Amino acid sequence: MLFILCSSLFLVTTLMGWGKLLENSFGKSLNGISGKILTGIFFIGVIFTVLSFFIPLNLYVEIPTILIGIFYFFKEKLYLDFYKFSKKASVIFGVLAVIILFCGSFRPFILDHFGYYVPSIKWLTEYGLVKGIANLDLILGQMSVWHIFQAGFSNFSDPFFKLNSVLLIFYGIYIIENKSWIQFIFIPVFLIFSQSPSPDLPTIVFSLIILNEILSGNKNLSFLFAFSVFTFAIKPTIIWLPLFILLYSIFCSGFRYKKLFLGSAVFLLFIIKNIWLFGFPIFPLTVFDVGISWKPNPELLKASYKFAVEKTFDKQYTYEEILKFSWFNYIKNWLFLDGIKSFINISFVISLIGFIIFSILKKNKIISLICVSILVKSILILSFSAQYRFFIDTFFVMFFIIFLKSFNKKNAILISSVLAVTYIGLFLSPKIVKQFIPSFRLSKYFSTFEKKQLLKPSHYDYNEYNSFKVGNLIFNVSRRYNFSFNTPIPAISESYIFDYQKEKTFPQLIDKNNLKKGFIWKKLNAREKKELDKTIELIKKSYQ
16 A cells, blocks of 8 residues: 555656646646646556557666655646645545545456556556557457556556556545546446456546536547547547537537647547558558558458457357347347346446437437447447446546436445445455356456555566577467466567467568567468477477
8 A cells, every 4th residue: 555655656646747847838728736636547547558669668767756846846846736635525535545545555357467467567667669560469359548558657666567556546636626526436446446457447437528528618629639539549439529529519519620629630640550560550450551561360350350349248148149149039148137137238238328319308418429439439339349348437427427426425425435335345256256146257267455554555476488490489378377467578478379370370570670670460381381280399399
């Protein structure tokens, strides 16, 4: 907890300093402490993304960033802003911060932490953005802007990757400053994301903040649109947000092209990043093929698509069975899956129908535009891969809009407190979750509280691996474990090794003497096939 607190102090002062620096240069976009932090997140995120094309995001990037931020924090006397908090507000924030620090100190349990988040951050801190890295490990082709931002602060300020805990502390500041008390109810739910740098949390938090700014009358659409695109770059399933801001600027705020320039520049950067890593403009879609030589093997992309379709149905049906579904059976089977996924899917459909009815009855242009934007996003998601994690953000948005004026400060804090106590209780007694919600598979990865968490957060350390060579690539594979979060790079997950053997292809270095030059895929010749077969044999033997 103490380590996360120190990280929070470093990051909040740094981000406020950068936010103030950019306010001095480009004008104020948002108000208060939270406004400076949000502005700092946006501009540092963009700067880190540009830098990562050319250099690794190591200490040589992090230290100057921190020093500049802290320098402006004290130069502009930004610490005085904290004295504007009333005693009651300070007490509320203090209790909230302790809860966040406590929950954030537990071990990560989201599986993507080990297979996607940490490997992405390792690559970024050691090499930056590597061309064609999707050929090495397909999932790395999506490297989120949030992980780029995290990587830039993970060498010194936040070595345990607790950026999401810091984000929740900042979110609490925003709620208190803007008196948007309904959002207090969300924080206990968001604690589930506090242990890992999951991009789901910033996309939900930023979308709620942007919505609140629009509803509060913020007219700086240039920044709001740019920040909505930045949020989209963190996770493209939030596509409804920039669409809404665009529609709002056209139908409600006197459309001007110059308001879109900054956001368009961020979108272009996002597209370039994806093409550089993945070979196509938007991961994992293969539309708009621009003929890049380092794009992934088409058969592996087909296999990935089949897997996404099966995940839509929680892998309770095979791809071949799903293809035989009629439209009626497709919808019915999706709605009535075994386990908690069925509850989530049915809740989503009911919520969406309810929100449509609400928007019709309200006859409010802004609410109608939000509804249209969410409908567009829902259609896109349902037609591609209707996994609950792709539409979970819409629950919070619809709840926020419908009940915006239904909760006062007292009721919101009361409900939030009850939810927080419940959440902490579940974490202290993870067996309860396993017993009452057995279909919630992540519960088996919950850890119990350890005293050492009071000093530093608990974390997993697994540094067993074997090294192999196929063609011109020397790579590492985690021993008897499918994720390579703690394996020296270049690392490949076991599952991909078997996929490559099946397709008779393997990733190769573009320049055998320079890993930074990137990867392509190559059909195996006889010698390389023997090398791969030997690798597979040794991997299998390690389990015996």
